[in-house]
Amino acid sequence: MTGNLFYFLTFLTLFAAIGVVASKNPVYSVLFMILTFFALTGHYIMLNAQFLAAVNFIVYMGAIMVLFLFVIMFLNMREDTEQHKPMLSKIAAAIAGGILFVVMIAALKDVNTQLATTAVFDSQIGMVENLGKVLFRDYLLPFELASVLFLAAMAGAVMLGKREPGEQNRF
Amino acid sequence: MELSLLLIKALIILAVFGVTLLIATYSTYAERKVAAFIQDRVGPNRAGPFGLAQPLADAVKLFFKEEFVPANANKFLFIAGPSLAMLTACMSSAVIPFGGTLIIGGEAIHLQAIEVNIGILYVFGIVALGVYGIMIGGWASNNKFSLLGAIRAASQNISYELAMGMSIIALLLVTGTLSMRDIAAQQGQELFGISGLNWNIFYQPLGFLIFIVCAFAETNRVPFDLPECETELVGGYHTEYSSMGMGLYLFAEYVNIFVASAVMSTLYFGGYNFPFMDQLGLPHNVVTILGTVVLFAKILFFIFFFMWVRWTLPRFRYDQLMNLGWKILIPLSIANVILTGGAILLKQELF
Numbered sequence: 164m165t166g167n168l169f170y171f172l173t174f175l176t177l178f179a180a181i182g183v184v185a186s187k188n189p190v191y192s193v194l195f196m197i198l199t200f201f202a203l204t205g206h207y208i209m210l211n212a213q214f215l216a217a218v219n220f221i222v223y224m225g226a227i228m229v230l231f232l233f234v235i236m237f238l239n240m241r242e243d244t245e246q247h248k249p250m251l252s253k254i255a256a257a258i259a260g261g262i263l264f265v266v267m268i269a270a271l272k273d274v275n276t277q278l279a280t281t282a283v284f285d286s287q288i289g290m291v292e293n294l295g296k297v298l299f300r301d302y303l304l305p306f307e308l309a310s311v312l313f314l315a316a317m318a319g320a321v322m323l324g325k326r327e328p329g330e331q332n333r334f
Numbered sequence: 335m336e337l338s339l340l341l342i343k344a345l346i347i348l349a350v351f352g353v354t355l356l357i358a359t360y361s362t363y364a365e366r367k368v369a370a371f372i373q374d375r376v377g378p379n380r381a382g383p384f385g386l387a388q389p390l391a392d393a394v395k396l397f398f399k400e401e402f403v404p405a406n407a408n409k410f411l412f413i414a415g416p417s418l419a420m421l422t423a424c425m426s427s428a429v430i431p432f433g434g435t436l437i438i439g440g441e442a443i444h445l446q447a448i449e450v451n452i453g454i455l456y457v458f459g460i461v462a463l464g465v466y467g468i469m470i471g472g473w474a475s476n477n478k479f480s481l482l483g484a485i486r487a488a489s490q491n492i493s494y495e496l497a498m499g500m501s502i503i504a505l506l507l508v509t510g511t512l513s514m515r516d517i518a519a520q521q522g523q524e525l526f527g528i529s530g531l532n533w534n535i536f537y538q539p540l541g542f543l544i545f546i547v548c549a550f551a552e553t554n555r556v557p558f559d560l561p562e563c564e565t566e567l568v569g570g571y572h573t574e575y576s577s578m579g580m581g582l583y584l585f586a587e588y589v590n591i592f593v594a595s596a597v598m599s600t601l602y603f604g605g606y607n608f609p610f611m612d613q614l615g616l617p618h619n620v621v622t623i624l625g626t627v628v629l630f631a632k633i634l635f636f637i638f639f640f641m642w643v644r645w646t647l648p649r650f651r652y653d654q655l656m657n658l659g660w661k662i663l664i665p666l667s668i669a670n671v672i673l674t675g676g677a678i679l680l681k682q683e684l685f
Binding site: 190194197213214217218220221224225226229230232233236237290291 | 411450455456463465466469470472481495
């Protein structure tokens with residue numbers, strides 16, 4: 164049952180991820196990407212990482228992809244208005260992607276695929292309480308540094324979006 | 335044993351689904367009656383006694399009208415939009431505890447469809463997903479008014495989700511759990527010697543205010559129904575929709591109102607708990623059933639409140655809506671989180 168579900172989710176993830184790249188209409192690409200994230204949420208739940216699943220669901224599917232769709236709808240890109248890229252950049256993209264693939268295979272070749280021993284493995288590690296304890300007790304400094312980084316990014320976004328002096332309000 | 339448990343779960347899920355749809359159906363009737371009452375009219379009174387068959391008549395009308403798809407619309411997404419809106423609306427009532435436990439033959443049965451220990455995040459995620467139905471439908475219509483409605487819905491939802499999330503964080507600081515069942519059960523404790531009155535509204539009045547304002551915005555109700563503002567956008571995102579496509583959008587809105595009311599009653603107004611519930615000396619099962627009745631009374635009150643506001647207040651202007659969301663509600667909700675955290679620390683240090 165769980166194994167079948169895993170294969171179904173994996174198939175869905177790969178199908179949707181290929182759909183993102185292959186579809187001509189940008190809106191379809193975004194919708195396929197939402198489906199990819201949905202399938203990834205399923206994977207997180209199968210790994211018993213409920214909090215990560217919920218956050219992936221809320222942040223990526225619920226907020227970031229809405230913004231993606233928002234921007235693409237605003238630009239109102241359609242199949243017929245899409246610019247066709249020259250052959251050279253297509254070849255360059257294919258080579259770059261292929262090299263990345265090779266690097267990933269090389270990196271994952273020596274991964275230890277031994278199953279975790281059931282004696283020491285804690286299946287509750289993905290629950291909110293345990294995750295909170297790990298984040299705020301063992302890894303407090305990296306966590307806080309990451310939040311400072313986010314704050315800096317936020318301040319930067321606000322600065323970029325701010326109206327220059329003398330610029331008219333267009334809304 | 336295993337089979338009977340499965341059967342009971344299936345029955346509860348069916349009952350929750352049925353009740354959701356029934357209340358949403360009769361909300362359309364109630365909306366028109368409340369509107370009529372507020373505007374000193376009679377309202378629907380032809381179909382059946384007191385017009386009670388009016389929702390059925392509406393449904394039959396919507397089903398038999400022509401399903402019209404505009405010439406240059408994206409056909410697949412045009413159909414997918416309202417379906418998605420309805421699907422996401424129906425999903426979120428699954429984790430709401432509609433009552434305590436019924437003890438039948440020594441077995442405790444929870445009156446809740448699914449218990450997940452991140453229940454509140456589940457509701458939040460599904461609500462966040464709800465905007466896709468509107469966006470996809472609005473874009474696929476190939477109509478600039480629909481598109482503007484869809485874009486408004488997206489930006490409005492994202493803006494108010496932030497403040498809503500912040501108000502929920504303050505609530506979580508108080509409750510210390512993400513599970514809807516635990517949050518509801520905690521509120522059944524004693525407050526000033528009265529059992530079942532430990533409601534979160536007494537600890538989080540500001541948080542509740544922020545939450546209810548955001549709930550109005552998330553369900554696209556007046557005074558925040560800018561996505562379907564007929565004075566500016568003809569009909570907004572459902573301009574091109576006829577028959578059941580339109581019906582599903584309207585129906586999804588009422589389901590969302592029901593879910594929002596149920597979430598508010600559960601998180602802030604004690605859920606299925608009511609004052610003096612343990613001091614009446616009634617059997618456990620009777621208290622549970624009374625609790626369910628009380629919960630539905632609370633939910634119906636909130637649904638009435640949604641309608642009351644709709645027929646009383648005028649609509650906001652779009653920039654006012656954005657200012658309220660970003661410049662007032664978000665700072666207020668952050669201040670609420672800090673105040674709550676400070677109060678909890680103070681309580682730990684002093685008492």
